[in-house]
Amino acid sequence: MMQESGTETKSNGSAIQNGSSGSNHLLQCASLREGRSNGETPAADAGAAELVHVQQQQEQALQVARQLLLQQQQQQQVSGLKSPKRNDKQPALQVPVSVAMMTPQVITPQQMQQILQQQVLSPQQLQVLLQQQQALMLQQQQLQEFYKKQQEQLQLQLLQQQHAGKQPKEQPQVATQQLAFQQQLLQMQQLQQQHLLSLQRQGLLTIQPGQPALPLQPLAQGMIPTELQQLWKEVTSAHSAEETTGSNHSSLDLTTTCVSSSAPSKTSLIMNPHASTNGQLSVHAPKRESLSHEEHPHSHPLYGHGVCKWPGCEAVCEDFQSFLKHLNSEHALDDRSTAQCRVQMQVVQQLELQLAKDKERLQAMMTHLHVKSTEPKAAPQPLNLVSSVTLSKSASEASPQSLPHTPTTPTAPITPVTQGPSVITTTSMHTVGPIRRRYSDKYNVPISSDIAQNQEFYKNAEVRPPFTYASLIRQAILESPEKQLTLNEIYNWFTRMFAYFRRNAATWKNAVRHNLSLHKCFVRVENVKGAVWTVDEVEFQKRRPQKISGNPSLIKNMQSSHAYCTPLNAALQASMAENSIPLYTTASMGNPTLGNLASAIREELNGAMEHTNSNESDSSPGRSPMQAVHPVHVKEEPLDPEEAEGPLSLVTTANHSPDFDHDRDYEDEPVNEDME
DNA sequence: GGCTGACTAAACAGCT
DNA sequence: CAGCTGTTTAGTCAGC
Numbered sequence: 239m240m241q242e243s244g245t246e247t248k249s250n251g252s253a254i255q256n257g258s259s260g261s262n263h264l265l266q267c268a269s270l271r272e273g274r275s276n277g278e279t280p281a282a283d284a285g286a287a288e289l290v291h292v293q294q295q296q297e298q299a300l301q302v303a304r305q306l307l308l309q310q311q312q313q314q315q316v317s318g319l320k321s322p323k324r325n326d327k328q329p330a331l332q333v334p335v336s337v338a339m340m341t342p343q344v345i346t347p348q349q350m351q352q353i354l355q356q357q358v359l360s361p362q363q364l365q366v367l368l369q370q371q372q373a374l375m376l377q378q379q380q381l382q383e384f385y386k387k388q389q390e391q392l393q394l395q396l397l398q399q400q401h402a403g404k405q406p407k408e409q410p411q412v413a414t415q416q417l418a419f420q421q422q423l424l425q426m427q428q429l430q431q432q433h434l435l436s437l438q439r440q441g442l443l444t445i446q447p448g449q450p451a452l453p454l455q456p457l458a459q460g461m462i463p464t465e466l467q468q469l470w471k472e473v474t475s476a477h478s479a480e481e482t483t484g485s486n487h488s489s490l491d492l493t494t495t496c497v498s499s500s501a502p503s504k505t506s507l508i509m510n511p512h513a514s515t516n517g518q519l520s521v522h523a524p525k526r527e528s529l530s531h532e533e534h535p536h537s538h539p540l541y542g543h544g545v546c547k548w549p550g551c552e553a554v555c556e557d558f559q560s561f562l563k564h565l566n567s568e569h570a571l572d573d574r575s576t577a578q579c580r581v582q583m584q585v586v587q588q589l590e591l592q593l594a595k596d597k598e599r600l601q602a603m604m605t606h607l608h609v610k611s612t613e614p615k616a617a618p619q620p621l622n623l624v625s626s627v628t629l630s631k632s633a634s635e636a637s638p639q640s641l642p643h644t645p646t647t648p649t650a651p652i653t654p655v656t657q658g659p660s661v662i663t664t665t666s667m668h669t670v671g672p673i674r675r676r677y678s679d680k681y682n683v684p685i686s687s688d689i690a691q692n693q694e695f696y697k698n699a700e701v702r703p704p705f706t707y708a709s710l711i712r713q714a715i716l717e718s719p720e721k722q723l724t725l726n727e728i729y730n731w732f733t734r735m736f737a738y739f740r741r742n743a744a745t746w747k748n749a750v751r752h753n754l755s756l757h758k759c760f761v762r763v764e765n766v767k768g769a770v771w772t773v774d775e776v777e778f779q780k781r782r783p784q785k786i787s788g789n790p791s792l793i794k795n796m797q798s799s800h801a802y803c804t805p806l807n808a809a810l811q812a813s814m815a816e817n818s819i820p821l822y823t824t825a826s827m828g829n830p831t832l833g834n835l836a837s838a839i840r841e842e843l844n845g846a847m848e849h850t851n852s853n854e855s856d857s858s859p860g861r862s863p864m865q866a867v868h869p870v871h872v873k874e875e876p877l878d879p880e881e882a883e884g885p886l887s888l889v890t891t892a893n894h895s896p897d898f899d900h901d902r903d904y905e906d907e908p909v910n911e912d913m914e
Numbered sequence: 915g916g917c918t919g920a921c922t923a924a925a926c927a928g929c930t
Numbered sequence: 931c932a933g934c935t936g937t938t939t940a941g942t943c944a945g946c
Binding site: 706707708744745746748749752753 | 920921924
């Protein structure tokens with residue numbers, strides 16, 4: 239306790255005493271800690287910093303666009319006919335909020351999955367990437383063009399309004415369209431950035447940190463190396479640009495215009511003759527996407543197969559117009575939407591973090607094996623791989639503002655709803671703030687199932703497992719061959735199974751000891767080699783037995799929360815499936831330890847799940863920790879559909895940990911490798 | 915508002 | 931004496 243943890247504990251304590259109390263305790267503590275340990279930014283490596291930089295560039299670009307729009311509107315309203323009524327509620331003023339919500343996030347789960355799963359690009363993948371990249375460039379060109387038209391359109395409409403007298407309905411419509419346009423802009427930016435990142439991750443694209451962000455200058459931002467251009471030409475030479483069918487961008491219908499301009503983001507790209515300002519290729523879209531969109535000239539990232547793809551929505555929209563109406567009506571700028579954006583943001587952020595960590599691991603592995611980065615796998619990461627270890631600190635320091643709003647990125651593993659008893663859902667990835675409650679088996683969350691499903695995630699992502707210490711300790715003991723562990727072995731299990739527990743050792747070890755002593759279910763047994771801890775299942779099951787069993791309201795809540803969250807998950811899953819991205823599941827992990835875990839699941843199910851009867855008997859995601867979307871303060875209560883926050887909601891300190899030095903802490907906690 | 919569970923922090927004692 | 935282990939207490943938060 240006096241080792242690294244000793245100082246930790248003391249400094250933490252002082253931080254708490256000095257600054258915080260109440261519900262903000264942990265947050266403040268976290269910030270204090272972070273401020274204090276600023277010198278040793280843990281997870282961030284050069285790659286992450288780079289990523290952040292790219293994101294910042296995108297953000298800046300977006301900011302400029304946003305400001306332009308706002309200025310335009312303000313100018314129009316100041317110089318034009320005064321319509322104070324309309325100004326009273328200026329929807330456009332809300333735009334920045336939603337924009338701010340969404341901007342920092344640029345990588346979709348699909349993209350990150352792809353990156354995670356594919357370190358090396360096949361030629362086909364390279365082609366696809368190139369195509370996508372090129373398409374995105376064009377899309378942004380189009381967007382640029384459309385942006386101008388949008389402004390003209392706005393002016394036109396305002397003039398019409400001025401001449402026709404005050405027509406209260408029109409202004410909101412314009413504003414709505416403006417908002418829609420900004421959303422489209424966002425999506426475009428995100429898409430482009432996804433592909434940029436993808437290319438960058440694959441080493442195909444190098445973005446220098448100092449590269450200026452040029453607002454709405456996609457070709458500058460997405461400038462690709464000459465060889466990439468060459469590759470691209472080779473790739474695209476096979477396709478004649480016969481789809482250059484022109485565009486309808488001159489339409490006065492803003493909605494239509496918006497649609498047609500945004501549509502290319504994923505569809506066969508219609509080359510806008512006005513957009514090719516740089517003379518950059520008249521190319522079309524990637525093949526793989528053109529298929530489904532040919533029949534849907536109006537395609538939208540949030541629309542597909544007649545269904546709204548907004549996370550958690552899945553509303554059926556007969557046509558694109560109805561979808562747009564639906565989008566503007568149901569997914570307007572409100573708390574729910576912004577919160578959902580946050581969910582998506584954190585999904586992305588966690589994936590980014592995970593990617594960064596995996597890269598770091600890869601680098602460490604390569605270093606260990608004396609493999610130079612000239613290998614195919616290493617080559618794509620000239621910057622990140624080679625420098626990630628040594629430069630991680632400086633890189634993170636170089637961009638201290640990176641991801642400022644969610645430094646902790648508490649997230650959850652991605653487990654497909656459709657694949658068995660996944661426990662953790664993507665919707666649970668957004669919790670920010672002090673969360674005290676954890677899942678225990680008594681809450682119908684089979685911990686072993688969750689761990690099994692998301693083992694790799696927990697191992698790599700510094701995410702606090704959503705289970706109580708007691709549950710985790712029990713799991714550790716039950717996983718052991720003899721169903722008993724020494725304290726140190728329990729420690730080792732924690733550190734081995736959860737990246738989160740590779741730091742803050744003093745805190746959680748103290749908690750472990752505390753729990754071992756506190757709970758009757760943990761029995762200390764004197765052994766030859768000292769004391770070992772075992773689990774008294776009877777005692778364990780006794781814990782709060784009234785929680786679930788025979789409580790219809792709870793059961794109902796669980797069901798409703800299930801119903802609430804499932805669409806969200808499904809939507810996210812669907813979006814992932816859309817790109818045929820392999821999911822981060824046990825199926826793709828193939829971890830040999832899963833067998834043990836699976837058996838533990840069965841054991842556990844036979845025990846704890848008896849209390850719940852049929853509710854969780856199937857593999858439905860209902861067991862998944864649910865999280866409601868709350869814009870400001872989200873709480874973790876899986877059983878409450880209103881504020882279900884998901885199991886992975888983390889205490890903010892999780893990733894703010896003080897003195898976090900991942901490697902050091904981990905070394906301090908040697909893993910007992912003979913555990914299994 | 916009280917009860918309870920969970921978490922965190924801390925103090926303390928015993929042992930190695 | 932340092933460090934680990936184990937126990938206990940206290941404060942806080944959140945759900946019921």
